[in-house]
Amino acid sequence: MSPRLAGLASVLAIVLISSAAVVLDGALEDCLPVALQLSSSTEKASGNPDAPKAMDLIVIDYNGARREFDLGGRKGCATLSLSSVTSGTAERGLSSSDWTAVTGEQSKPHVWLPTSSAWVSLWQHEKPGTAPVADDFESLAQSPLVLAMPRSKAGRFKEGLADADLSFNWSVLGQLLQDGKPSQWGQPGLLSHGSPQWKAFSLRKDDPVESTSGLFALIAVAKAATGMRVTAAELPEYLRRIERLVPNDINPDGTQMMRDLRYEARCGSPDWGDRTSAVIVQESLMYQYDADSLGGSPKSSTPCPAGGSGGGEPDDLVPIYSTTNWVMDHPFVPLPGLTAEQRAAADDFLAFLRSRTAQQRLADSGLRDKDGKRFPESGLTELNDRMGDERVVLPESVTAPPGLAVQGPEIAAIRDRWLASRKPVHLMVLIDESGTMARDGSVAGKNRIDEVRSALHRAQAWLGRNDEFAIVGFAAKSRRNGGTIGPDKRDLCKNVCVDPVRWEGFEEDRFKSAVDNLRVRKAANDTPLFQAIMGAQQQVAQRKAAAGRAGADDIYAVVVMTDGVDDYWGQSADEVLNNPREDIRSIPVYPVCFGITDREAEPLDRILKATTGLDSLSVDVAGTKGSLSGAFVSAFSNAVRSSY
Template identity: 30%
Template sequence: MASGRRWLPVTVAVVVGLAVIAGSYLYVRLDTDRSDCVALGMVSSTEKNDLVAELAGRYNKSGRRFGGQCANVTVAGLNSGQAMEALAGDWATVAGGIPKPQVWLPTSSLWTGQLQLRDRAAKRPEQTPGEYPSIANSPLVIAMPATKARVLQQRGELGWGDILGLSGDEGWAAFGKPEWKRFTFGKDNPRLSTSGLAATIATYYAATGTSSDLIDADVRAPQVTQFVRRIEANVSHYSDDVVDLLKSLAAADLSPVDEGESDLSAVVTQEELVYLYNEGQLSPRTADKPGEKPHEPLVALYPKEGTFNLDHPYVVLPGASTAQQKAAADFLAFLQESPQQRAFAGLGFRDHQQVASAELTKVVGGHETDKRPYFKPPSPTVVQGILDSWSTLRKKANILMTIDVSGSMTNQVRSKTRLEMATEAAKKGLALLNSADQVGLWSFSSEKQGSSAAPYQQQVPLSRLDLGHFSDRLSGLRPGGATALYTTIRAAHSYMLDHYDRTRINAVVVLTDGENEYARDNKLANLLKDVALDPDRPVKIFCIAFDKGSDLATLEAIAKAASGKAFDARDPQLIDDAFVKLLSSF
């Protein structure tokens, strides 16, 4: 009997071992054979789509099941405003090759409200009629270099107007720092960006002294519009992506003094981006060198009136089937579990219940931020009224547009020449501007042989925008010659300094399909020195590289020197989108 008992554990071990092997086989079979899984497509806002895609991969490999089924989750990234417009219209046309999703993950519920308006106007069922759970949260903050933030913090708690409404002329002199000169801040265009939209709404709340129940009459009140106009007057320029503003700020911070400078005193952005900035995630990097932490970190300031929380809602769209709805519910539960929430915290997000980690609080400024009040989002109709009002209150622009008319612009792109495509895109983009904006037009190529004339010609003088006349002059451009890129940019920059207007955004726009071909002026280093940003009189340069012959790296260097931006439209089919983003900077 004793001998039989000695064999019993061995027998049990064998049986258990076989069961483990069978279970492992079953797990592997379920994990590898996913042909019966429910396909669930998602579109996420771009600041988190890489993380959500990574978590979706983790979910797909987990062997997880719900009601006997599994799901295969795929994730694509799309700007929240663009995704809203796509859902409101022809998805394929607006979103390109991205399949229409069953789940939408915008940055804020502000966009679900705007989609409601579009659906009501079209007299169709609302796609986003309710409130939605969050997968992460991030408050809107005013980010400022630590040295400047400390000066403000010595005054105690300050509001939106106290910080962003500093006089552009008196600027830092009001705080005993005249050597810091003007106060300007960076902000996204509210029609394209969540942080820009939330920042604009926040200024209206600050102007009324309320944190909820904003109504249309408040938006139109004279004292409110005056308050908003005072803040908008200090905008450096309107970005299409606040990440680009922060990357430029990080590059200037890490550059030698004579190679990079910024005119920005502050940036209105999400708290999580301040975290990424301070951790070096937005700093310049190469394949073999990770981003360095900036020499001077940013501090997140939370205005005393309150701020917006960007709630990152999880929106299951009505096109989802019953099985996809169940799959979406299971993936939401997965995202809200602790391991996945830690992954969000690793990017600087608060968790789905708005709780900030100790590390986040430390990195963004060391303040107890969880008790700050949040504004309640106004109704979608009030938000639309704010956007309409902002169009007239925003800072106006002083723009000199220079267009390459060299011989290569005659090359065909499908049924049109490059020049025809470029001028048509420019006309569409110009429609985004205000009639109070001032815009001039130069064309450039190279001077005719034996001529003493400059290789650039004025087509429209710098003046209030007359869209019809400007469009006619664009249509009348004729190509020929080589590309006198450097000398044109230098002359245009000098012209804008001569016509500088401190009440406006002053900028040069350059569109070219090639590289510099002008032997008389071919030293890039000299050009970069000549157009380097003067923070007290900034003239920014924005470039569009149009066609594969464009020297994008050089255009990026020129734009960086002048604290502007270069847009990549080397695929000519992207030219419309590039012009919309560029002219949304004004």
């Protein structure tokens, strides 16, 4: 973190909490106070006082400036509050009837600061009666989509392009596959200059449902495929092949994906080099990776695990720019329904965002100005000078070609083809309904079961019309609390699965209805965790068997959520892992943990690794605000990613 950020980080929480008092003090005591709620995308805001990002600091600057604006003859003064929400989640929350249920944030914003106006266009297409009606919003900054590669590999890749007499564009990704599988470094072709020890070409990118880099990557690849004469009927299979370049355990939030990436590189993850040939990401996040200013990351300060090298700074990521630039415009979007006072406050904040102070904050986060130019002497220009290598120079100006932008109907069509490109998913969602789920959650005014409902409303975006689901609650009365019925070896769900196992084709209304039926069990309030997992695996295995050959290649999985440890009949993870029925124990299990310790979560970590091969269990000891929602999103997206 730069000295400037570090100096302000310690006052972030104080300023945000006390800003109302600031604007009512002294010379501004006669002004009319106006509260203005903002929601920003995660590359601009962290919501973390210890690691603030550009918009966090701009809010501090604005609230501390004690500004006044005209309210028709009376003075107004605004107090800003800020939440950090990925653009895809915010779009779904704003277009729904319940912002809090989808995003986990209490206050619906008055002004939205997404990464791209593409999300507004998508909202206008899908829910036209609720969306802003304007078709142009002021751009605060710009950031192009780049292929970011570790410096050690970027030069070799560019040599391969030169040998093939190619300039990089997004159609090149299709040439990194051989017989539908990722090409090997060091083999003839574009990767011929690479080292064979790097193995297969692997690609990191975030999820187009959640984040803008992933959405733009999808659009760029799909449009490039059209230019290669890939037909609409062939596009789903082409997109599926591209997805095979991507590991299954990628965090769907681009900012968190880059934090995880830096942690792996810093700690010398054994398969770091194999898993990361390149990252499709917006340029500003590549800059934040190199500057170690991604913010808000528990992993950033986490000690490296035993066996990790902890060998100093990771290799820089360097950008490769496409001949067709897809550029994110970071718009300022006032939302429908503002009062005259809120609109005046929004206009005053927009004027402040144009100031040198705010523009410097944006520059320091790796963004370009609204015309796509590098800010002088800071941010990208500083990084460019530090790199000092003509092969990795960051262009002074980047703009999108005229007419390149896509509108809501085309975005929705490309996204739907992407969803159709994967195999159908059959997902059982297993939810702990024991007594502790009535305890307070991490969001004010919600208990844990309420927070689970909100998290599931967000996570359901990863399911599509070809998928099916079952939501099952589990709880039981243990012997310690007077229970007498133990495990049933024939029907593993019996006595612990308190809801009937009913498979349904995915529709949002059906899913929401099933989620809303979740409730805390007062009479049978213990946690039969391992019995419930085995029961869920058994039910999914039976579903797979019933599908026969027609569904043999589909994806069958369990997502299980708990806030406790197993206290039912002394069972352990070993009974799950050593189940004598291979068809049951092989069903993948993606656990979600909330409010438990690393030690308590260790058995679930073993189950995750054994059944999925992944090593990304989300454990939240403190019950941090928003963490449960993010953990469900990761579990759902990991389960679905395996369907490519």
